[in-house]
Structures are given as C-alpha cells and as structure tokens.
Amino acid sequence: MKGTLKKFTGWILVLVLALVPLSACSNSGETNSSSEGSASKEETLDIFSWWTGAGEEDGLNALIDLFKEEYPDIEVENAAVAGGAGTNAKAVLASRMQGDDPPATFQVHGGSELNDGWVAADKMEALNDLYESEGWGDKFPEDLIDLVSKDGDIYSVPVNIHRGNVLWYNTSIFEENGVEPPATFDDFFAAADQLQEAGVTPLALGDKEPWTATHLFETALLGTLGADDYKKLFTGEMSFSDPKVKEAAENFKKMLSYVNEDHSSRNWQDASQLVADGEAAMNVMGDWAKGYFVNDLNLKVKEDFGWVATPGTDGMFMVITDTFGLPKGVSNPEDVKKFLSVLGSVEGQDAFNPLKGSIPARVDADLSNYDEYGKETIEDFKNASLAPSLAHGSAAPEGFVTKVNQAINIFVTQQDVDQFISSLEDASGDLK
Amino acid sequence: MKTETMINQSVKAVTTRKRRSLTKDHIIAIAFLIPSILLVGVFVYGFIGWTGYVSLSNWNSLVPDFSFVGLKNYIYLFSDFRFQADLRNTLFFTILFILVVIVVGQFLAILLDQKIQQESLFRNIFFFPMALSFVVTGVVWQWLLNPSTGVNLFLEKIGLDSKWYTDTTIFPAIGWGKIEFGIPIAMIAVVIAAVWQMTGFSVAMYLAGLRGVPEEVREAARMDGANEFQVYWKIIMPILRPITISVIIIMAHISLKIFDLIYAMTGPGANFVTDVPGVYMYETTFRGNYYANGAAIAVVMLLAVAIFIVPYLWSSRKGEA
Numbered sequence: 066m067k068g069t070l071k072k073f074t075g076w077i078l079v080l081v082l083a084l085v086p087l088s089a090c091s092n093s094g095e096t097n098s099s100s101e102g103s104a105s106k107e108e109t110l111d112i113f114s115w116w117t118g119a120g121e122e123d124g125l126n127a128l129i130d131l132f133k134e135e136y137p138d139i140e141v142e143n144a145a146v147a148g149g150a151g152t153n154a155k156a157v158l159a160s161r162m163q164g165d166d167p168p169a170t171f172q173v174h175g176g177s178e179l180n181d182g183w184v185a186a187d188k189m190e191a192l193n194d195l196y197e198s199e200g201w202g203d204k205f206p207e208d209l210i211d212l213v214s215k216d217g218d219i220y221s222v223p224v225n226i227h228r229g230n231v232l233w234y235n236t237s238i239f240e241e242n243g244v245e246p247p248a249t250f251d252d253f254f255a256a257a258d259q260l261q262e263a264g265v266t267p268l269a270l271g272d273k274e275p276w277t278a279t280h281l282f283e284t285a286l287l288g289t290l291g292a293d294d295y296k297k298l299f300t301g302e303m304s305f306s307d308p309k310v311k312e313a314a315e316n317f318k319k320m321l322s323y324v325n326e327d328h329s330s331r332n333w334q335d336a337s338q339l340v341a342d343g344e345a346a347m348n349v350m351g352d353w354a355k356g357y358f359v360n361d362l363n364l365k366v367k368e369d370f371g372w373v374a375t376p377g378t379d380g381m382f383m384v385i386t387d388t389f390g391l392p393k394g395v396s397n398p399e400d401v402k403k404f405l406s407v408l409g410s411v412e413g414q415d416a417f418n419p420l421k422g423s424i425p426a427r428v429d430a431d432l433s434n435y436d437e438y439g440k441e442t443i444e445d446f447k448n449a450s451l452a453p454s455l456a457h458g459s460a461a462p463e464g465f466v467t468k469v470n471q472a473i474n475i476f477v478t479q480q481d482v483d484q485f486i487s488s489l490e491d492a493s494g495d496l497k
Numbered sequence: 498m499k500t501e502t503m504i505n506q507s508v509k510a511v512t513t514r515k516r517r518s519l520t521k522d523h524i525i526a527i528a529f530l531i532p533s534i535l536l537v538g539v540f541v542y543g544f545i546g547w548t549g550y551v552s553l554s555n556w557n558s559l560v561p562d563f564s565f566v567g568l569k570n571y572i573y574l575f576s577d578f579r580f581q582a583d584l585r586n587t588l589f590f591t592i593l594f595i596l597v598v599i600v601v602g603q604f605l606a607i608l609l610d611q612k613i614q615q616e617s618l619f620r621n622i623f624f625f626p627m628a629l630s631f632v633v634t635g636v637v638w639q640w641l642l643n644p645s646t647g648v649n650l651f652l653e654k655i656g657l658d659s660k661w662y663t664d665t666t667i668f669p670a671i672g673w674g675k676i677e678f679g680i681p682i683a684m685i686a687v688v689i690a691a692v693w694q695m696t697g698f699s700v701a702m703y704l705a706g707l708r709g710v711p712e713e714v715r716e717a718a719r720m721d722g723a724n725e726f727q728v729y730w731k732i733i734m735p736i737l738r739p740i741t742i743s744v745i746i747i748m749a750h751i752s753l754k755i756f757d758l759i760y761a762m763t764g765p766g767a768n769f770v771t772d773v774p775g776v777y778m779y780e781t782t783f784r785g786n787y788y789a790n791g792a793a794i795a796v797v798m799l800l801a802v803a804i805f806i807v808p809y810l811w812s813s814r815k816g817e818a
Binding site for chain 1: 557558559560561578579639643644645662663665763764765766767768769780781782783784785786787
C-alpha cells in the first residue's frame, strides 16, 4: 500500500515537473505575443502583396513613401511574400485569414478572386463610405467598379490596370520579313507561316507554369467570341460546349503549332526574352512584359519592340487589376482607410504605376508620367469594352482556374479538342 | 503552496527509494520526454487525424465546410487523370531512383574501400551534394538539362537531339484508366538530379558497412581460394544486406513525398509527365483552395510512405525486444 502511494506521488512529481515548464513557457509565450501583437496591430500597418520583383517593388515603395509623408506617425510594414504570380503569397494569406490574423490590407485581383473568394467568405468590409467621402464616384471607370463590387457594395480600391491581350513583336524581324502586325486570326496565321518559312520561330511561349498557356487561350477565346459572349461563359449564360468555344480551341491549337519547341522548359520571362533576342517574332503576354523589356532588357519602346491587340481583340481590353481592400477584424481600420485613400488618389496612382509598368485605374491621372505604351493604353482603356482575365482570377473562382490550367496542360500535349472542351464543361460545375 | 509541499514530499519519496523500480533517472527522463510527447501528439498525430477528417469533408472553397461526404474526395482523386499520372510517375521515379542510388552507391563505396590515397577528399566530394537543398539541385539541373543550352548543344552536334525533361513520351504507353502507363521519359532527367543529390548518402552508408566487415573474414575467404570479385559478391554483399534495407527505406520515403526538387526543376510538366502527388497537393490546396481534395492527396501520400516505414519500425522493435 505504502509502495503504491509512493509510486503515485512519484508520478505526480513527474507530471508537475513536466507541466510547470510547459505551462510557464506557454504563458510567457502568450503574454509576449499578445502584448507585442496588440501593440503592432495598433501601430503598424502591414501591407500584404506579392510585389517583390524589380519594377513592382519600386512602385510599392514609392507608394509607401508617399503615405509616410502624409501620415508620419503611422508605422508601415511592407509584408510582401515573394513567389511566381502570387502563388506563395496567396497560400500565406489564406492561412492568416482563416486563423483570424488578417493583414491590415492585402493585394487581391479585382473580379472573382475578390468577390467569389474573400467577399463570399464574409471576410471583407464594404468601402462605400470611403468612396463617398473621397468623392471617387466618377473617378474610376464603371466597369472597373463593377469588378470590385458585389451586391451593390464596393469592397476594394483598384491601384492599377494591366492589359492581358497584347501581342508583342520584334520590330526588326517584322521589318526584315515585310510582315505587318496581325489584326485578325487570318492575318496572324499568314504572318506566322511566312515567318516560319523564313526560319524564325513565329510565336514564343513559356508554359513551364501552365498559366501562360491559359493566358494564350483566353486571348484566343476573347478574339473568337468577342467581349460579350466571353463574359457570358463565366456567368453561365453560355455553355463551354458552344461551337464558338470549339472554334476558339481550334484557333488556340493552331497557334500552338507555331511555338518554340522548348516551351515547356521556359517561363514567361524566358519566352519574352526569345522575342527580345530576335529568336522568335511574337509573344502573347500581359503588359508586365513591357516592364521586363524596358527595365530588365533595356529595350526601347516602339524601336526594339512593338505591340498590337491580340488577334481579333481590337477595341477589347482584357483587364487585370490589382486592388486593396479592408479585411474584417483588423484593429486599425481607420489607418487602413487612410492608406486606401492615398492608394486611390491621383498622386498615389502616379507614384506607383509608372514604376510598376501598369496604367492608373483612375481616369484623371497625369498622362505625362507614362511612356508611349502607357499613353496609348490609357487611351485604349477609355474606349474599349472590358473583359475580365480568366488566367489571373478575375473572371472565375480560383478553383475553376486551377482546373482549366490542368485541362490546358493536357491539351498542349494531346491537342484533343473534344476532350479539352469536355473537361472545360466538367470544370464549369465549379462556377458559381 | 500545495504544489511546493507536494514536490518536497515526492522528492523525499524519490530519494528514500533509490533502488526501487522507478529511479531518479527514470523520473527525470520521463519528465523531459513528456513535453515532446505532448507536442508530437498534438502537432503530428493530432494533425494527421485532422487532415484525415478534412479529407472526408466537403471543404472545397475559402469557406470551411465540414459536412461529411465519405470517400467522395478519394473517388474523385483516383478517377482523375492528373492523379493517375502522378501515381504512375511516383512509381517509376521511386523504383528507378532507389535502384540507381543503391547500385551507384555500392559501386563507389567499393572503389573507395580500396585503400586509395586522398580517400577523405573523395568521400567529401561524393557527400557534398547532400549539403544542398533540393531546390538548388532542381534549379541547377534544370539549366544543365535545358534542351537548348549546355551539354545539349554538344549532343546536338553529334546528332543526338535530346529533349530531357521536356519530352512528353510515355514508354511503352499501355492504355490504363485515363492515362498511358509506362515510363515517362522526362522523369529520367529528374531521377538524374535526385541521384546526384542523394548518392553520397548511400556511399557513406555502404562505406561504413564495408569498414565494419572484419579483415579476418576477407582473409579467410581469400585463403579458401576466392578471388576479389567472389569475396565481394559472396561474402561482403550478404553482410551488407541490412544497409541496403536502410537505404531503401530512407530513399523510399524521400521519393514518395518528393516535392521541392520537382517543383523547382520541372513543375508538373507538359501532360503531367513529371507531376507527383506532392506538387498536385500543393496546387490543389493553395492555388485552387480545394482543401478537402488536398487533404485526401496528403493522406494517400502518408499511406504510401507508411507501407515502407511501418514494417521497418515493426521489425526494428522486434529486434530490440
């Protein structure tokens, strides 16, 4: 009896010894993190994005500097997460949002990524009062406001606009071969045949990350269907089994027959470089490619490279817009709104966009800050019909985009149009 | 106050019964182990259970939805083109990778065992790649094997048109489910990179094994008239069998859950010829927000690794008893 009692006390000792340090450290951990956490949440404004590349980081820093000038007593933290097209950042963001530890504000593409993602998950505050107090009602194009609104409420502030449907070409190759920039698919295929005969790779593609092939496909889709029908695909008014979609897939397939052989080992920069080096004639890519041409490769706008809208999309504008919103549950919403007001101001947009290589989301920005490409695109944007980008999450939920990327990855190799269409149809079950 | 007196009492209790079954050493050992047992219990086994639970739920968007759907996610997975391709790729990668690591590792270890000069230098050379991250290996080999650069320019000159990891051929391509079953040629490039990184480990293991074989055994064999080849083939190789098993188990769990090398080197590859469950899991969960599907892939990966690890743990436990 005595023995068992002693044994028992022995075990209690063990437990106490084990739990004391554990509880002690968990306590101290909690107090530390909570005191630091609340302090940092009250004072610092963490701005979450994936802008860590050359031009984009400069743009973001210029924006932050402008904010610091106006509000010197608000601490700002640039909480950017590196990684291709935001993949890593989005994973970090998802875990923070689900753990109820949202950043003060974060980068999110206008359209489905915002509306069907965070707004539908009830994680965002409406910003209607901010738009009213800043008088932004007529400062942003209406189509753009639609992209960041759901059920009549506005949920984020657009800072820039990228154009997705741009065909870049090497001017000297075009001149040497007497090729004119193509406007339609027929022009494009004629030009591509001519270039191929001359021994030049007509179209550069780098689909090591499948979104670039999706990007090419969405421009073919837009060029074949037109902006109205294109949008209907994602609202469910038009089915992916429509003959027009098949025609677009056929055009896409034919475009793929003109690409460089090593496309699956290249990324979009590598593909753009083929055009810059004169190894390929054309490249379909969003206008961040211009930033790459100008900033990284030191090419001259209009001299070394030119651009037109991708085949069949003249007068249409595949829009990709980066926006910032106000998550629910942040402790300093007023500070966040101050940041958003700078972000949405003319000064903010003109500090950011010339460096990033995009055009301002506001209609009244100062044109003199932008290069020839920027000026032309700002003009185009005013008159064009807008179409949301599929590859970049504006047109459809991320889940659908992932499935489309998979279908495209298979299609690029197997080139089976019917199977491709049927997998698109299957995936469209995920469109809400 | 209470705890203090309790501690005093039990300290006394402990000190007075030193030679009983529970010695002071035992108590200290257990006290130190309990925190890690608790942490492992929660953060390893607890989360394995949580992953399993999520994999049976309907959580396939940013909004958590824990309604029970049974094996729906698994059924979807096994009928999915991409996942079938992943299983094929993993099977092929694992077999080839382990085979080459063992054969090359053994071969190099036997060469090093010949009492050569500068042995430690060679040992280091073979072992150094282990110090790199798979991400670095992936990026470097991606450059080396890029069809339009490097060694390939030379190969092209002598008439070999190598496509390496951009090759989408499946050999011999027997139709199976939705995929073509066979050897994905592009995977060979990935195996080369993985072997380059991990062979040092098997060299070190085998070298240690060879050094553990007493000289008398070899001498005795030689006395009986065995030549050097027979000494290795008949005497030393059987002695090294436990090492081979260890190498297989360690390499198998690396190859079954490989992610970083492939993510950095090829990504999923055209037509998913170099895709593996790790990459699929990452993209499904963190790009597509299909949390339940991602969890199902993770569970399948865990089971695949368990097939190798559990019998090993079992046998080593028996060995101790």
